[in-house]
Each structure stands twice: as structure tokens, then as C-alpha cells.
Amino acid sequence: MALYFPGGNALLLLVPKTGSTWIRAQVERLGIEAEQVGDPAMRDHDFLDAYDRNSYDLIGAFVRDPIDWYRSYWSYRMEGGWRPQYPLDEHCRSDDFTTFVRKAVTILPGALGNIYDSYVGPPGAEIGFVGRQENLAADFSRFLRRIGVDVDEGALADGERINATAVRPDYPEELKELITVSEWNTMARFGYLAGRPDPIGLGEMRARYPATAEDNRLLTLWTEQIHWAPDDVKRQAGRPVAANTRHARVHSNFALLAQHKHGDPDYAGQRYRRALELDPGHPRTLCNYALFVWRELADPEQARRLMLRALSGRPRHPYTLGKFARLTDREFGDPRLAEVLYRQSLDGNEAQQDVPVELADLLVRLGKPDDAVALLRQRADRPDAGRLILTALAATILRTGGDAAEARRYRDRASTAGPPPQPVPA
Known part of the structure; x- marks a missing residue:
């Protein structure tokens, strides 16, 4: 009517x-x-x-x-009841307002x-x-x-x-930020963005890369979503996550996007530095910035200092340990230390895919081919083994003089395997 x-x-x-x-x-x-x-x-x-x-x-x-x-x-729905014929009600209904908003911005952005x-x-x-x-x-x-x-x-x-x-x-402001990102286009269209803070610089990112403006918005929501579970655990334990840390995560991911998708190292460096201004000790940001310094600025010494800084705050941070192992092996010629670091990284997060592949390659070079094959086979024989592990095992078997038929079986599985579940960034 x-x-x-x-x-x-x-x-x-x-x-x-x-x-x-x-x-x-x-x-x-x-x-x-x-x-x-x-x-x-x-x-x-x-x-x-x-x-x-x-x-x-x-x-x-x-x-x-x-x-x-x-x-x-x-x-209104809490007083009058949910109506499943409406998409918001069908997919996002919850007696908890925070859960409702989180569902709405990720299921129906x-x-x-x-x-x-x-x-x-x-x-x-x-x-x-x-x-x-x-x-x-x-x-x-x-x-x-x-x-x-x-x-x-x-x-x-x-x-x-x-x-x-x-x-x-x-x-809370965190939920307002989620709605703002989810409804960015609508808020801009009807004049509701005026006066709203933009602590992650989404407007700047959209203006710089207009062709991927929607990707940038969805990346923001994804970055928030993958941290809700661990952040809620911290909050319940009386250790709420600071807004600066949440914003730093998005800046860091925008830096990765600028670096790898847009080939824009100058802007990527700016975004990394903004992230570290907000959260100077965030290990993943420090590690990714270290990789940036290593690859884009060709400064492995500075990269090592940044990784050590990350590990000084989180000594068992799996992601940083794995990247530090790679840097140690490839730039500082210490494969024995690199092996230790790789194993520490895997001890902290078994779900990683690149670390066992890199460690297997290192083990072959260290004269431990059986250890390399065993490391990869343990993961390849799991029902959810991903393409990377299966392909690496097939190549390692052939490289070390193993059974070609076995290698072919793993390669065939790799051709139909999907990517493995991604670990939650920390």
C-alpha cells in the first residue's frame, strides 16, 4: 500500500x-x-x-x-516478531543486537x-x-x-x-562503523556520510582505486569478520581489543592490496606506516611491513629488525616465525636456524600451508629427504588436503627419487582439490 x-x-x-x-x-x-x-x-x-x-x-x-x-x-522485530519472508529476517535474525548487525553486514552487505x-x-x-x-x-x-x-x-x-x-x-561505535562500511554507498547517496569518522581511510582507498571500490569495502568487512571470534574471547576475559588495533588491521590489509593487486609500493608503505602508528606492536602488520621492506626496498637487515620487533611482543607468533624462517634461510644463509623457526611456526599453527612446503624444500637441501616426504605426506593424507600440499608432495617424491606412480596419484588428487581453509590472521 x-x-x-x-x-x-x-x-x-x-x-x-x-x-x-x-x-x-x-x-x-x-x-x-x-x-x-x-x-x-x-x-x-x-x-x-x-x-x-x-x-x-x-x-x-x-x-x-x-x-x-x-x-x-x-x-521493532524484537517486539513484533521476525518475519522469515523478508531476507533480513530470514538470514540475520537474532535476539542479540550485535549478532544481528554482524550478520547483516556480512551476509547481506x-x-x-x-x-x-x-x-x-x-x-x-x-x-x-x-x-x-x-x-x-x-x-x-x-x-x-x-x-x-x-x-x-x-x-x-x-x-x-x-x-x-x-x-x-x-x-557502540564499532557497530556504527560496520553499518557505515556496509551501507557506504547509501550513506553517501543520501548525505549521511557527512560527519561520520573514517578511521580506516576507506573513502581515500575508494578514491585512489575506484575500479575496485566495492572490493575495498568488502575487504574491510571481511577483516572485521575473521577477528570477531578471537576478539570476543578477549573481551569476555576482560581484555577488550582497542579500536586502534581494529583499524590498524584494515590499514594493513589495504597496504597488502596496494602492494600486490595495484603495484603501488609508495601508497602501500604509507598504509603500513599508518597501521603501525595506530598499533606499533601488532605482529602481523610488523611482519608484513618487514616483507615489504625486504621485497620492495631490498633491505633485509631492516626486515629482520622489524620481524624481531614483532617477535619481541609475541615470541610464538606462527605467521612471523614462518616468514622469519624464510628470511633467515634466503638472505642470511642460516638453514639450521631456519629449520628451527619453521618448526616453531608449525607448532603454533598446523593449518598453515606454505610453511610445511618451504620446510620440506629446506629439509631436502639439508640432506633429509625422508623427513621432507614424511612432513608433507602427513598433511597430504588428510581428507581436506589442499592443492598446494598435494602438489608439493608429488614434486618432492620425484625430486628425491621416490615412486613415480605414487607421485602421480598425489598430482591427480591435486588437480581436483580445492584450496584449504584459511587460518584466521592474528
Whole structure:
């Protein structure tokens, strides 16, 4: 259903959680000539495509700041129940507001933007009037004036708030940041980005690499998502993760993107340094910056200092130990120490794929071919063995004079194997 104003041949679409109930009440209270039209099954919220746009002199609708909209939507569902026919309800329902937001931004990123498009049209093809729920009385008065209905704005402002929910969950800044990233395009389109902080520099990243702007947004959400479980454990133990650490992770991943996808080492270096300004001791950032210094700046000594700095704070950090082993072997000619470091890395995280492959290569060079084959076979014989391990084992068997038929079997398995599950970065 929607509101049709015959005097101005105008249609007002009623977008959920943007003041629709209030608007209908004021129309009735002030005696404004209007009628409900459309499909009753839509529960007062017909989409734009249910109507012939050319049949009306003006079509209007209201939007709302996504940060407020998600809280209002969840609160409404907590009081009125979830409706599985709606995607947000089907996929994201939760009695916990944080869980609801996390599901929404990762399962249905930009969901509200899609909802708004259904009412106001896509960018570049909008309807004639888009008001904002934050200025509900003033904007509804403006809509009425556009269609020739003279109503005192003060009388509208006197209308009581309707359909307000009693449940008002806490809204920590972390969740606001998630909504901002998820609904970035919508917030920019309707003017809601103004005044919102951008601690990860997403706007800058999108401007620098416009062709991959959406990839950058999704990378941000992925970076947040893979850390929720370990961060929640720390929070429950009374060790909440600082916002600077969360932001540093994204800066670090943006640096990797600039370095490896865009071939932009100058900007990658800037992003690494920003990450380390926010969290000087973050081991993965220090290690990745060390690899950057080694590869892009050809400074293995500085790379070693950075890795040692990372290990001074997290001596058993598997990722850094593995990269330090590679640096030690390839730049400092100490394969024995490299073997120790590789094994320490695997002790900390058995799920790594590149470390056993590199260690097997080192063992062959150290005259331990049987150890190399055994190391890889132990992992290759698992049901979830990935392509990298299977391929490396086949090559190692042949390299060390082993059974060619066995090598072929592993190579055949590798041809159909998928990538293994990725370990969670720390």
C-alpha cells in the first residue's frame, strides 16, 4: 500500500522504519485528502515498481540514516516478531543486537541500500521527492507544499511520535562503523556520510582505486569478520581489543592490496606506516611491513629488525616465525636456524600451508629427504588436503627419487582439490 493524494496527483511510498505510521496518522488527524492504494499484502509498503511512474505528477518517499534504521528495525522485530519472508529476517535474525548487525553486514552487505532502491529508484533514476526521517515534519510539509496542500508545519510538528519502540539497544561505535562500511554507498547517496569518522581511510582507498571500490569495502568487512571470534574471547576475559588495533588491521590489509593487486609500493608503505602508528606492536602488520621492506626496498637487515620487533611482543607468533624462517634461510644463509623457526611456526599453527612446503624444500637441501616426504605426506593424507600440499608432495617424491606412480596419484588428487581453509590472521 501507498498514499495517493488526488489533489496533486501524487504518490507517497511508505518505506519501512522511516516514519510511515506517523505520516498516515497526521494525514488522518489534519484531514488531508488522501487514500491508500496498492497491494494490501505488502502491509503498507508497496515498492516503486508496483506503480506506473508516468501516471503521477510526483512520487515521494522517505529514507533514514542507516545507523538509526538498523537499530529501529531490530527493536521493532524484537517486539513484533521476525518475519522469515523478508531476507533480513530470514538470514540475520537474532535476539542479540550485535549478532544481528554482524550478520547483516556480512551476509547481506548493503541490504538497506537495496531496500531504498526499491522505493526511490536506483541512483540516477530517483523519484521526484526524497525526504529524510530525521526532518520528518519539515520534509513532509515540504512534500505537501509541492503538491499544493497548504499545511502549517507547526501543526505537523505537534503530532505525537508513533510506533516508537521501547527496546533501545546500546550502539557502540564499532557497530556504527560496520553499518557505515556496509551501507557506504547509501550513506553517501543520501548525505549521511557527512560527519561520520573514517578511521580506516576507506573513502581515500575508494578514491585512489575506484575500479575496485566495492572490493575495498568488502575487504574491510571481511577483516572485521575473521577477528570477531578471537576478539570476543578477549573481551569476555576482560581484555577488550582497542579500536586502534581494529583499524590498524584494515590499514594493513589495504597496504597488502596496494602492494600486490595495484603495484603501488609508495601508497602501500604509507598504509603500513599508518597501521603501525595506530598499533606499533601488532605482529602481523610488523611482519608484513618487514616483507615489504625486504621485497620492495631490498633491505633485509631492516626486515629482520622489524620481524624481531614483532617477535619481541609475541615470541610464538606462527605467521612471523614462518616468514622469519624464510628470511633467515634466503638472505642470511642460516638453514639450521631456519629449520628451527619453521618448526616453531608449525607448532603454533598446523593449518598453515606454505610453511610445511618451504620446510620440506629446506629439509631436502639439508640432506633429509625422508623427513621432507614424511612432513608433507602427513598433511597430504588428510581428507581436506589442499592443492598446494598435494602438489608439493608429488614434486618432492620425484625430486628425491621416490615412486613415480605414487607421485602421480598425489598430482591427480591435486588437480581436483580445492584450496584449504584459511587460518584466521592474528
